[in-house]
Amino acid sequence: MLLEIRELTKTFDQPGGGRLTVLDVPEFLIDDGQQMALIGTSGGGKTTLLHLIAGLLAPDNGSIRLAGTELTRLSEQGRDRFRAATVGYVFQTFNLLPAFTALENVRLGMTFGPNRVDPKRAMDLLDKVGLADRAGYRPGQLSVGQQQRVAIARALAGRPKILLADEPTANVDPSSAQTVLDLIRGSCRDEGIALLMVTHSMEIAAMTDTTVRLEDINRALTGV
Numbered sequence: 124m125l126l127e128i129r130e131l132t133k134t135f136d137q138p139g140g141g142r143l144t145v146l147d148v149p150e151f152l153i154d155d156g157q158q159m160a161l162i163g164t165s166g167g168g169k170t171t172l173l174h175l176i177a178g179l180l181a182p183d184n185g186s187i188r189l190a191g192t193e194l195t196r197l198s199e200q201g202r203d204r205f206r207a208a209t210v211g212y213v214f215q216t217f218n219l220l221p222a223f224t225a226l227e228n229v230r231l232g233m234t235f236g237p238n239r240v241d242p243k244r245a246m247d248l249l250d251k252v253g254l255a256d257r258a259g260y261r262p263g264q265l266s267v268g269q270q271q272r273v274a275i276a277r278a279l280a281g282r283p284k285i286l287l288a289d290e291p292t293a294n295v296d297p298s299s300a301q302t303v304l305d306l307i308r309g310s311c312r313d314e315g316i317a318l319l320m321v322t323h324s325m326e327i328a329a330m331t332d333t334t335v336r337l338e339d340i341n342r343a344l345t346g347v
C-alpha cells in the first residue's frame with residue numbers, strides 16, 4: 124500500500140472563535156500506481172486532505188503513512204524534504220514562479236529532491252506537455268492552459284511516487300481538459316506514479332480507476 128491514512132483528524136481555528144473539525148477520516152488507502160478521483164461538496168476538506176498528504180499541514184491526530192514513512196513523526200523540515208522526494212503537487216493556482224521561464228520552473232521541480240537536476244528530463248517533460256517551443260517563456264507570457272501544463276511538468280520532474288492534483292482541469296475548456304487529463308493519466312501510468320485528483324466533474328472522475336466521495340470517508344461531514 125502506497126498511502127495509508129488511519130483515524131486522521133484536522134481542525135482549524137475559526138475566525139469567530141472555536142474550532143471547526145474539517146476532517147475525521149477513519150481510513151483512506153491508495154495503492155502503488157492507483158489512479159483515484161476525489162469528489163465532494165465545496166468546502167468539504169478536499170484541499171486540506173491533499174495538503175496533509177503532501178505534508179504541507181500536520182494533522183491534529185492520526186496516522187499518515189506514505190511510501191513507508193510515517194509523516195506525523197517528521198519535523199516540518201523533514202516533511203519538506205520528504206515531499207520533495209516523494210510528492211508531486213499540481214496546485215489549483217499553479218504556483219509557478221513568475222520571474223523564471225517555463226524550463227526553469229520545471230527544473231525547480233527537481234532542485235529540492237534527491238534526484239540530481241536533469242536538464243534533459245526537464246526539456247523532455249516540456250516536450251511531452253506540448254510546450255517545447257515555449258521553454259523560454261515566463262508564466263505571464265503563457266496562456267492559463269499552458270501554465271497548467273508547465274505546472275504538471277514541474278510536478279512530475281522530481282519522479283514522485285504520488286501526484287496530487289487539485290482540480291487540474293478547472294481552468295480550461297472541455298477539450299483542453301481532456302488533453303490535460305490524458306497527459307496526467309498517461310504520465311502517471313508510464314512512470315508508475317499514483318494519482319489523487321480532486322475534481323468537480325463526474326465525467327473526469329469516471330476516467331480514473333476509482334472515485335471516492337469525501338462524504339463517504341469523512342465523518343466530519345456526516346456526523347456519524
Ligand SMILES: Nc1ncnc2c1ncn2[C@@H]1O[C@H](COP(=O)(O)OP(=O)(O)OP(=O)(O)O)[C@@H](O)[C@H]1O
Nearest residue numbers: 135136137145163164165166167168169170171172
Ligand atoms: N487555514 C485555515 N483556517 C481556518 N479554516 C480553514 C483553513 N483552511 C481551510 N479551512 C476551512 O476548512 C474547510 C475545508 O476547506 P478546503 O479548502 O479543504 O475545502 P475543499 O473541499 O477543497 O473546497 P473546494 O472544493 O471549494 O476547493 C472550509 O470550511 C474552510 O473554510
